Amino acid sequence: MSKKLYTYNQDRSLFPPRNEDGRIDVDLSSHKFLKIWHGPQHPGITGNMSLELTVQGDEVMDCETHVGYLHRGFEKLMERRKYIQCFPLVCRITVPEPDYNEYCFAAGVEELSGIKIPETAEWIRTLVLEMARLQSYLMWIGGQAGAFGQGIIGQWSNYCRDLVLDRFEELTGGRIYHMFIIPGGVRGLLPDGFEKRLEETLQTVERYMKDIKKVMFDNAVFKKRSVGMGVIEKEWINKYGITGPNARAAGVILDVRKDYPYLKYNELDFEPISDNYSDIYNRANLRRRDILLSIDLIRQILSKMDNKGDIRAMTPNVLHWKVPAGETYIRSECTRGEFGYYMVSDGTEYPRRVNVRGPSYTHAIALLEDMIINENIADVAGLMVSLHTYPPEIER
Amino acid sequence: MKDIQAKFKITEIEEQRKDLSFITILKEQAISLITYLRDIKEYKHLVLLTAVDWIDDNKFQLTYLLNNPEKKSDIGVKVLIERENPEMESIHHLWKQAKTYQRELHEMFGINFPGSPKVDEPFILEGWTDIPPYRRDFDTKKYSEETYFPRPGRSTNDPATYMKQKLYPDE
Numbered sequence: 085m086s087k088k089l090y091t092y093n094q095d096r097s098l099f100p101p102r103n104e105d106g107r108i109d110v111d112l113s114s115h116k117f118l119k120i121w122h123g124p125q126h127p128g129i130t131g132n133m134s135l136e137l138t139v140q141g142d143e144v145m146d147c148e149t150h151v152g153y154l155h156r157g158f159e160k161l162m163e164r165r166k167y168i169q170c171f172p173l174v175c176r177i178t179v180p181e182p183d184y185n186e187y188c189f190a191a192g193v194e195e196l197s198g199i200k201i202p203e204t205a206e207w208i209r210t211l212v213l214e215m216a217r218l219q220s221y222l223m224w225i226g227g228q229a230g231a232f233g234q235g236i237i238g239q240w241s242n243y244c245r246d247l248v249l250d251r252f253e254e255l256t257g258g259r260i261y262h263m264f265i266i267p268g269g270v271r272g273l274l275p276d277g278f279e280k281r282l283e284e285t286l287q288t289v290e291r292y293m294k295d296i297k298k299v300m301f302d303n304a305v306f307k308k309r310s311v312g313m314g315v316i317e318k319e320w321i322n323k324y325g326i327t328g329p330n331a332r333a334a335g336v337i338l339d340v341r342k343d344y345p346y347l348k349y350n351e352l353d354f355e356p357i358s359d360n361y362s363d364i365y366n367r368a369n370l371r372r373r374d375i376l377l378s379i380d381l382i383r384q385i386l387s388k389m390d391n392k393g394d395i396r397a398m399t400p401n402v403l404h405w406k407v408p409a410g411e412t413y414i415r416s417e418c419t420r421g422e423f424g425y426y427m428v429s430d431g432t433e434y435p436r437r438v439n440v441r442g443p444s445y446t447h448a449i450a451l452l453e454d455m456i457i458n459e460n461i462a463d464v465a466g467l468m469v470s471l472h473t474y475p476p477e478i479e480r
Numbered sequence: 481m482k483d484i485q486a487k488f489k490i491t492e493i494e495e496q497r498k499d500l501s502f503i504t505i506l507k508e509q510a511i512s513l514i515t516y517l518r519d520i521k522e523y524k525h526l527v528l529l530t531a532v533d534w535i536d537d538n539k540f541q542l543t544y545l546l547n548n549p550e551k552k553s554d555i556g557v558k559v560l561i562e563r564e565n566p567e568m569e570s571i572h573h574l575w576k577q578a579k580t581y582q583r584e585l586h587e588m589f590g591i592n593f594p595g596s597p598k599v600d601e602p603f604i605l606e607g608w609t610d611i612p613p614y615r616r617d618f619d620t621k622k623y624s625e626e627t628y629f630p631r632p633g634r635s636t637n638d639p640a641t642y643m644k645q646k647l648y649p650d651e
Contacts, residue, residue: 107598152604160614164621195497322524322549325577343552344499412496413527413545413554426545428532439530446577454576479604 108146110138117145120461124153128231128465131179133448133475135468139461147456149449155479162438167193167267168402170435175261177440178477180223183216184418185440186265188425191346191414192438193267194397196407196429201397205269207389210347212255212264213416214385218289218378219248220419221371224472228368229300231466232309237300244292247285254278269396279386286379293375301369310364314455314467317362324454325446328421330471333370334362340417352384364470371419371472406433420444420472442477449478484521488513492558502543502556510559511569514544518574523548523555526574529581531589535616538563540591544571561591570596588614 100108110117123134132153138146158177162170174189175182187209194201222245226238249259254275256262264271300306320326321336331338339356341349357373359366399405409431415424421443430436452471456464484490484503492504505513517523523546532541537560544557561568570593572579582593583603590612593599602608611618644651 152602152606155604157613157620160618160620163616323576325526325575327525338549343549410494410496411502411543411556413500413556415527422527424527426528426530426543437530437532439528441528445580449580450577 108138110145116140122464124150126465128468130227130469130473131475133473133478135452135456135464137456137461137464142461144456144459144461144464147453149453151448151475151478154476158480159438159440162435164434166403166433167405167407167435170438171266172261172263175263176476177480178418178423178442178474179260180474181216181220181418182261183212183265184416184423185425186263187213187347187416188414188423189427189438190265190267191416192412192425192427193407195412195414196410196427197399197405198408199268199397199399201269202394204273204390204393205395205397206347207385208270208274208395209265210349210352211274211382211385211389212262212270213347214378214381215248215252217419218375218382219245219252221375221378222248222289224371224419224469225296225300225368225375227469228364228466229296229306231469232306234300234303234306237296240292240296244285244289247288251278251282251285254281266396267402268399269394271395273395274391279391282382282386286382289375290379293372297372301365301372307365309463309466310368310470313364313463314459314470315361315363316451316455320451324451326421326451327443328417328419328472329367329370329374330362330421330447332356332358333367335360338422340415340422344415346416348385348388351388352381354381354384364466367470374419404433406431407435415441418443420447420474423477440477440480442474442480444473444475444477447471448473448475484513484516487516499553500556501554502558504558504560507559507561507568510542510544510557511571514546514557514571515574517546517555517557521548522550525549526571526578527554529571529578529585531585531591531614533563533589533614533616534560535563540566540589542568542585542591566591568593570594570599572596588612590615 100110102108118139120137120139121134122137123129124132134150136148136150137144158173161173174185177185222241226241229237252262253259256264316330316334318334318336321331327338335358337356337358342356354377357370357377359370407429409429411428413424413426415422424441426439427435428437452468456467459467488505488509490503490505493501495501525547527545527547529544534541539560540563542559545554547554568591570582579597582596583599585591586593586599587603587605
């Protein structure tokens with residue numbers, strides 16, 4: 085299968101060599117090369133970032149990722165706020181799936197303070213995290229199809245996502261930012277009849293996923309443009325720090341849910357989904373199967389959990405909560421890979437330092453900049469979306 | 481852990497969890513320890529690299545968090561460096577993504593990593609002339625008061641007196 089639609093010049097020796105720092109000096113006045121900004125305002129960009137592309141013909145020679153359009157300095161802001169004041173702040177770090185931030189932050193505070201949360205709260209947290217995974221993937225699949233010109237998939241999947249957000253609204257009161265996983269537990273039990281309505285939503289999602297499989301994954305155009313495109317080699321996984329579906333598609337099974345079971349994941353029956361060749365098609369297909377796995381996990385959680393009992397552990401007065409000095413690292417598996425919080429406390433009411441490890445940090449910069457070279461400019465958007473990056477977690 | 485203690489001068493070991501420990505090492509031996517952990521002890525995955533500002537002790541703490549995917553354990557390598565003209569050896573030759581972390585630390589904390597690609601270029605901030613913003617002595621409140629204009633129609637009340645007036649206006 086041919087990989088590129090059109091190549092300008094096959095002879096790479098005509099391209100200027102790279103300097104020691106990896107940059108290329110190009111003479112733009114020679115009219116052989118062109119600098120193109122892919123983003124920040126571009127339908128094919130994932131959020132607020134931009135790629136500065138140097139192209140020859142329609143082939144990318146050099147790429148630099150620019151971030152900083154969304155910098156709000158969360159890590160610094162947290163140093164001035166008490167732990168409970170940080171709690172509504174952390175969910176804003178990753179816009180489409182805030183719950184992993186809430187979980188990591190809450191678990192970090194609990195570990196440093198030596199608090200054990202009740203079992204019901206653990207089950208509800210697991211449920212919220214799986215629902216967050218489901219809705220985030222549904223949004224992503226629309227973006228991936230849209231990058232290759234299939235607008236209809238986005239309409240279907242965003243409809244399904246809206247249904248999941250309706251359930252979130254019922255449970256937490258918020259659609260996007262939930263602020264539900266509070267240090268010490270969760271804010272509430274499941275409302276009456278929630279399981280039934282969630283099951284109806286899951287059935288709708290499953291029905292649409294069958295259609296999406298047919299229209300997107302069995303589609304000749306999508307296959308032609310994505311198979312063999314943007315391959316991640318197995319050796320790159322540790323070299324670039326790749327985690328999550330991008331690594332699992334290459335056959336390296338990295339899944340925090342299985343490797344470092346947190347909350348109730350060790351009581352759920354599942355196998356991480358993997359593949360043996362990480363190109364755009366396989367990564368997309370792996371995420372589609374992950375959606376189905378998420379649905380299965382939500383059903384398992386609902387059948388195993390008991391929706392009664394304590395949901396909050398005893399915590400100190402949140403306005404005077406002094407977290408004992410120490411440091412820790414909490415990780416969880418988000419849709420894009422390993423999401424972690426490194427927290428340092430100096431024994432006061434304020435965190436000394438909180439550092440957020442977002443998987444996009446490595447995927448969108450070091451990996452994307454190297455992968456995109458020699459690709460056709462028409463494939464840039466598809467390749468970038470297939471790494472599933474969210475810029476806000478890069479610049480925190 | 482005993483092999484490491486025999487080979488390197490470890491000043492402190494803390495076990496946070498069964499699968500997570502933090503070790504503190506002198507600046508001179510840090511990179512060789514990290515390389516040893518990566519190549520011999522299979523700590524192949526660089527989870528994160530970040531800094532903590534201990535302004536009272538006049539030190540920066542760099543934390544290299546390494547992960548062993550086989551044994552499923554983490555080691556945080558902590559290095560304390562001077563706060564004046566902070567400088568550290570680069571690890572961009574060990575992991576590709578390290579250059580991004582180092583570029584960010586250079587911008588946000590002013591820690592220099594000689595030899596790291598593009599380390600001097602602005603990463604998130606553009607045209608920043610103040611002191612590096614993630615240092616403890618950078619005052620975010622003062623900065624925002626000086627930089628941004630207050631929006632009209634906003635006033636600040638002392639919560640205790642305001643609520644008292646609102647709830648018990650007759651008293």
